[in-house]
Amino acid sequence: MSSESAAAPHPHHAGPHHVDPRPVRRMVPRSRDEPHRVATPLELFFDLCFVVAVGQAGRELAHDLAEGHWGDGLTGYLFAFFAIWWAWMNFTWFASAYDCDDVPYRVTTLVQIAGVLILAAGVPRLFADQDILLSVVGYVVMRLAMVTQWLRAAAAEEGPARGVALRYAAGITLCQIGWGVVLALPHDVRAVVIPIGILAELSVPVVAELRMQTTWHPHHIAERYGLFTLIVLGETVAAATVAVQSAVDEHEGLVRLLPVAAGGLLICFSAWWIYFARPVHDHLRSNRQAFLWGYGHYLVFGSAAAIGSGLEVAVESAVHEAHVSATAATATVTVPTALYLITVWALHARHAKTGAAQVLLPAGSVAVLACTAAGESGVLAAGLVTAATVAVGVLLHARER
Structure with missing residues (x-):
């Protein structure tokens, strides 16, 4: 992170009364010591929409378990829940470090919400017929929206911090290309390739932050996880x-x-x-x-x-x-x-x-x-x-x- 970016004050505190964002801001890192850092109304709306997909996965799991289809139910649930959780978690940590609450940020977040609703619509097909097309499309929408956020952060950064943002953008993009390839594979091959794709997704933050870490806020992260636990x-x-x-x-x-x-x-x-x-x-x-x-x-x-x-x-x-x-x-x-x-x-x-x-x-x-x-x-x-x-x-x- 450049000394200029580290010293730049964040243009607002995400308090409960902040409702009037400026059209566009520089997406500079927020301070880990920022006082009164709380979840924003947009983040709460984000969580509530994500729990729609959680509810879909839970209902389909209950149906399969009641019918005695334990293997299919648990496999579908683990896959669907990973997609929901991973997209939610990546947004949460990014927002803790970079949330600027301007118009492009809000619009991009709403696109992510649209993605999870597409994913939720595909959950019944995933459980019933192992048809992952709609769920994967929804997931890719969420993740590519995240790429645009990281590219905005890279544009406002210099030095190592810019490298972190670019590695995130590149890693997420490569993973989404991989999910597109998965859709073209035969069903029996997917069972082998999907775990590899999941491992690749999990490795992106580790690789991206190997030399430098983003400035997430401990109080904010703890509150965000606690709120999602409450909703679930x-x-x-x-x-x-x-x-x-x-x-x-x-x-x-x-x-x-x-x-x-x-x-x-x-x-x-x-x-x-x-x-x-x-x-x-x-x-x-x-x-x-x-x-x-x-x-x-x-x-x-x-x-x-x-x-x-x-x-x-x-x-x-x-x-x-x-x-x-x-x-x-x-x-x-x-x-x-x-x-x-x-x-x-x-x-x-x-x-x-x-x-x-x-x-x-x-x-x-x-x-x-x-x-x-x-x-x-x-x-x-x-x-x-x-x-x-x-x-x-x-x-x-x-x-x-």
Whole structure:
């Protein structure tokens, strides 16, 4: 980064009252020490539109799991969720470093939103027929819009910072060309090539920032990830609510659904509590820590959304509409719940814990998995375990204080 760019003050603070951008600004880096840095209304709108695609992937996963198509469902879900998460994450870190909130920036971000809606429209085809055309087109739209952002940053930079921006633009462009090639390949070859494409996408930030790092803001990044976690958990609650409502309307089996509904609510409430039990921005002190934390949230977001899919399957199982056993239906809830607990612990909860509190979440994840054996009552048991995990954590924290 040139000394001129580093010293240049950012033209605005992205506070809640900023609504009148100038037509065009220089896209210079924002300071990592900028005070009062919060998520903008555009970023919140971006998240809400992205969760549409999350909801689509979750519904299709629930359908495949309920039908017993575990392999196809999980493969489609992992692929679709990667595309959603990776595009979201790249925009989030770029915005933390370069958000200038001018007209070109806003328009380009809206193009990215259009891309995720195209991707969402293609998710049912992806699950039903392994037709990836529409999903890939939506993904490429999002990523090429990101290229224009990096080229704008390169135009305003000099020296090493300009090189970082150009490497990002070149790397993303090459990856999108690769996805175009994937579309032309036979279906049996795609299964081998797609993982290579995913690895190439993941490597772009590592290569681009090998010699110099962008100036992301720790408080802003922590807030952005927290907000997306909230939205995904909200989508989980909504999906479970719709499933319960539909089951009651069709079968009038409210009594059979109460344990699933109660257990699901306890899991969602506990998931929120555990994630936000401690602030995490102080842990994000270096690029290495931030990269591991940011990449690891693929599992946090993916498992949080999958809990909602599992609750839909558990509801269908309770009214005898799922084509899987009660134990398998319970596993669709307990497995993602256990994954969520252990991942949140590994990424940031463990850094603020000592003594017995250090093993609380790992022990809770094992106990949740054990609830799978309870069959029809397993979801309620898992909810009680997660609630007890939160209660013990609160008591241990009070004792420490």
